Amino acid sequence: MGRIKVLIQPLGDVSEEAVLKLTEMLNVKLDLFEAYMSNRRLPLSEKAYNPLRRQYHSPHILKILCRVSENLDFDRILGVAEADLYVRGLNFIFGEAQLGGRCAIISLCRLKPEFYGERSDKKLFYLRMLKEAVHELGHTLGLNHCRNMKCVMYFSNSIWDTDMKDYRFCSQCREKIILN
Ligand SMILES: [Zn+2]
Numbered sequence: 001m002g003r004i005k006v007l008i009q010p011l012g013d014v015s016e017e018a019v020l021k022l023t024e025m026l027n028v029k030l031d032l033f034e035a036y037m038s039n040r041r042l043p044l045s046e047k048a049y050n051p052l053r054r055q056y057h058s059p060h061i062l063k064i065l066c067r068v069s070e071n072l073d074f075d076r077i078l079g080v081a082e083a084d085l086y087v088r089g090l091n092f093i094f095g096e097a098q099l100g101g102r103c104a105i106i107s108l109c110r111l112k113p114e115f116y117g118e119r120s121d122k123k124l125f126y127l128r129m130l131k132e133a134v135h136e137l138g139h140t141l142g143l144n145h146c147r148n149m150k151c152v153m154y155f156s157n158s159i160w161d162t163d164m165k166d167y168r169f170c171s172q173c174r175e176k177i178i179l180n
């Protein structure tokens, strides 16, 4: 199986350094993806902004991302936003993906130690970013949540779950991707 060609799409006002780092880590740390960063920034639609929650409605952003990247020559599109994202019924989400689809998004907002009142730690922040990116890409590859706490497909209820898990797929999840 060849590598999966992924476009990393910056959404709105997101750190270019972080997006570049994510692109590099996806290429270097995993042998599954071939990632490229888009040099065009896609603005976040203000229609998706909920002023009461001060968050963006993730499904709205995902839909736009999918539509604008329809004709691009990539297997998967991963949007990266700095903004905090939500779906109805949840306080926040780290990311969202189309199960077995083409598009996914992640938010960097709650991956920063500063968000939890802790000291800035770029290494930790980047590792969390990689985990959330691989997790959402895993959903686009048809994977559901995994019960193995160490597997990247384990559901992160909080950042502590994210820190517990690895950035890689467990052998069972990996096998399911290969079989797809
Ligand atoms: Zn998930």
Ligand SMILES: [Zn+2]
Pocket (backbone or CB within 6 Å): 146, 147, 148, 151, 152, 153, 154, 169, 170, 171, 172, 173, 174
């Ligand atoms: Zn797994």
